[in-house]
Amino acid sequence: MSKKVWAAVKTAAETTELRQFDYPDLKSDTGILRVEASGVGGSDPEVYRKPDHAPLIMGHENVGTLEAVGPVAARRWGVKAGDRVALHEYLPCWHCEWCMKGDFRLCMEVDFFNVKDRLNTLRFGMSTCEIAPHLWGGYAQYMYLPLNTVMHRIPDDMPATHATLAVPFGNGVQWACNDxxxxxxxxxxxxxxxxxxxxxxxxxxxxxxxxxxxxxxxxxxxxxxxxxxxxxxxxxxxxxxxxxxxxxxxxxxxxxxxxxxxxxxxxxxxxxxxxxxxxxxxxxxxxxxxxxxxxxxxxxxxxxxxAPRGRSYAAVELALRYIASGRYPLDEVCSHTFGLAQTHEAILATAGRGIEGAIHVCVDPWR
Missing domain, CATH: 3.40.50.720 (NAD(P)-binding Rossmann-like Domain)
Known part of the structure; x- marks a missing residue:
């Protein structure tokens, strides 16, 4: 009997249920992430309200440990099994003009503003789980990582909830400073x-x-x-x-x-x-x-x-240095953590509904 993975699946507007999926097969050019925490992004409540984008495993501010890495992927990413990483949600093509310029956030393969078929635009937390091997979002125990995954190594002692700030704080670096x-x-x-x-x-x-x-x-x-x-x-x-x-x-x-x-x-x-x-x-x-x-x-x-449009690799790398510095009250920023069965409540809390004082909310799939 194959190993199973629990995930919180959006099945309709503001509706989530727990489902099981098969643990993905490892290939030479893929990896498998054991999710430690997934932050609820500022855009998640909007996505959650929409009647489309279902069935969907949400979660795009993802941090975890590489449980397995194929040899081709290990060479491409410069990592090994056991390393801790923070992910971008982008799954870029790596051959277009924007990718070759190092600005993969604007790659048309991940640009849901300019691609008509948004449901087939592959991004972590935004791609239908009907596409095998299904585990495309962080509100799950494991994620499947294709070769075009973009990741950052993080220190062994960095709290996972703090590391999920890599995306929103990376946006801060990009929008306020770089742009x-x-x-x-x-x-x-x-x-x-x-x-x-x-x-x-x-x-x-x-x-x-x-x-x-x-x-x-x-x-x-x-x-x-x-x-x-x-x-x-x-x-x-x-x-x-x-x-x-x-x-x-x-x-x-x-x-x-x-x-x-x-x-x-x-x-x-x-x-x-x-x-x-x-x-x-x-x-x-x-x-x-x-x-x-x-x-x-x-x-x-x-x-x-x-107009603010995501963030670059350099912006997230700098944000992670700020996060690791110990200079900021990040325990106050990371205000709430919910288990996988409470994903619905976690997303609503980020929208200011149900929970008072929520700032940055995380889902811990093992809680």
Whole structure:
């Protein structure tokens, strides 16, 4: 009788059930990961609400131990069985223009914004488990790793829950610094105090930014307070304080050099505020898919606008160094851990439903 693997499967909108799958066969060019923890990403509640993308094993912030590695894969990845790794969710082609430039996050094989058949776009945590060998997400005891897996070695003593921050904090490095230009002497405004926003705060301050401002809502009070211990100089409750007045007070009327939106900006209000609060020559990282961007204002202020799109290998590598440094209160960031049978509750907690005070939530499939 073959070994079985338990996984939490999304079967419909906001519906999960535990299912068993066969333990995958090891090939020369594959590996098998024993999952230690999988973080619930900021996008997971949105994916969970959708009626499609099912059946699906979610979980894209994955950390574990390599239980088995084929010889071809071991040579390609530079690892061996027993090594601990953190994964990217991307499964890139490695032959297109973007992969060859080292920016696999923009490979069309993994780009669900630009690929029509999203269900067949292979990414960990986003690919239907009807595709053999099924174990494509981290809310499972084991994951199947094809040769195009992207991974980072992590220290033996790094807590697994801390290591799951590699993706959101890697986003922070990419969006605030690599794409946004946060660095020495800069003033940075971050919208949204979730795990991505806290990652932007940490990265911007670690890069030498003079002033880092985080904006959130009254319900985010505990996260705003935590941000002050992560590197923020000012944490503003926009429902209690006038954001524009506070930013202009802090910057002596100049405005900010970098703006990063991590909220998704559903109504376009963040984009409008970002432009209004930007100094001349600022860099803006704006989110959302349906915003009307006023080109005239961008021209007058000589602004550079980009959209946050995942993260590079270098961004995650730097984020892991920050995580390993011991300088940050990561036990406070990693607020809750659930077992595999509580995956539904874990995703809802990340959406602010059912559990108070959730910041970064993890699923431990062995709990």
């Amino acid at each position: 946004g230009g946060a660095g020495p002497g800069k003033t940075v405004l971050v919208f949204g105090p979730g795990q991505q926003g806290l990652g932007c705060v940490l990265a911007a301050k670690a890069a030498g930014s003079l002033t880092v401002i985080l904006a959130g809502m009254t319900r985010d009070r505990s996260r705003l307070d935590l941000s002050l211990r992560m590197g923020a100089d000012h944490a503003i409750d926009v429902q209690d304080q006038n954001l524009e007045a506070e930013v202009m007070r802090v910057t002596n009327g100049r405005g900010v050099d970098v703006v990063v939106d991590t909220t998704g900006d559903p109504d376009g209000s963040v984009a409008a505020q970002a432009i209004a609060l930007a100094a001349k020559g600022a860099w803006l990282s704006l989110n959302g898919l349906h915003q009307q961007v006023p080109i005239g204002e961008i021209k007058k202020r000589y602004l550079t606008v980009r």
